[in-house]
Structures are given as C-alpha cells and as structure tokens.
Amino acid sequence: MKKKILSLLVTMGLAASLVPVSVFADGTEVWDGSVAESFAGGKGTKDDPYQIANGSQLAYFAKRVNAEEYGEKYADTYFELTEDIDLGGKEWTPVGETVADLIMGGHEYFVFSGNFDGNGYTIKNIAIQWRCMRLVRCDQRHYRGRSS
Numbered sequence: 001m002k003k004k005i006l007s008l009l010v011t012m013g014l015a016a017s018l019v020p021v022s023v024f025a026d027g028t029e030v031w032d033g034s035v036a037e038s039f040a041g042g043k044g045t046k047d048d049p050y051q052i053a054n055g056s057q058l059a060y061f062a063k064r065v066n067a068e069e070y071g072e073k074y075a076d077t078y079f080e081l082t083e084d085i086d087l088g089g090k091e092w093t094p095v096g097e098t099v100a101d102l103i104m105g106g107h108e109y110f111v112f113s114g115n116f117d118g119n120g121y122t123i124k125n126i127a128i129q130w131r132c133m134r135l136v137r138c139d140q141r142h143y144r145g146r147s148s
Contacts, residue, residue, distance in 0.1 A: 032055070036056040
C-alpha cells in the first residue's frame with residue numbers, strides 16, 4: 001500500500017513538472033506568438049464590441065491596424081478586453097507603429113481611430129523593439145514591461 005501511495009505521489013510530481021510555471025502564476029494563458037483569424041466575438045458596435053481574450057486575438061488586431069497601405073483604422077468601431085493577456089516577453093509590434101514616419105515627412109503611417117476598453121484587464125510582459133530616428137539619441141533599444 002505504501003509503495004502505491006509513493007508511486008502515485010511521484011507520478012503526480014512528474015506530471016506537475018510538465019505544466020508551464022506561468023499556468024500556476026495567475027491562470028493567464030501566455031501568448032505563443034500566433035495570430036488569430038478573428039476576434040473572440042462581437043460586431044464592433046458600442047453595444048456589442050469586438051472582444052479580445054488572448055494574445056493571438058490582440059496580435060490579429062495589431063496586424064489589421066498595421067496592414068499594408070495604411071491599415072484598418074477602425075473609425076467608430078468598438079473593442080474590449082475580456083481577459084488579462086500575457087505576451088510572454090515575445091517581440092511585439094505596437095498598434096499604429098509608424099505614425100512617427102508621418103511627422104518626419106514619410107508616407108507610411110498606421111493609426112487606430114476606434115474605441116478600446118481594457119475593462120480593467122492587464123496586458124503584461126510586452127517587449128517592444130524601438131526604431132530610432134537619426135534626430136533622436138537612442139540608448140534604450142528595448143522596452144519590457146507591464147502595461148494596463
């Protein structure tokens with residue numbers, strides 16, 4: 001009987017070691033770097049906003065705004081977070097990443113013009129690669145942090 005209990009405890013310990021530590025941290029699913037093909041739900045209206053529940057859906061949102069030829073601006077469109085999102089420290093391209101190009105006389109700029117409600121949820125472990133302009137001294141090349 002003692003051997004069976006010991007065997008069961010060892011088996012449970014081994015099984016627990018296979019579960020990523022982030023699952024135990026706060027229950028938030030860590031983004032795997034993939035891009036979803038749609039939002040979690042909603043129609044984009046004030047009464048039924050598009051829902052973003054994980055990193056893949058947030059990446060889909062960023063991809064649409066930053067798409068070729070000025071991207072989707074989502075004017076008069078509504079979005080909401082429905083869960084905390086953990087980007088796992090993976091490289092992230094900001095939404096509307098090149099608006100500074102317009103200021104510098106360029107022609108490639110991406111702007112989000114919609115409404116985004118975080119609903120008190122958190123987007124954390126974000127890593128952004130800064131692109132430095134010649135007019136600005138850039139000592140800090142990465143931003144890693146927690147945004148809410």
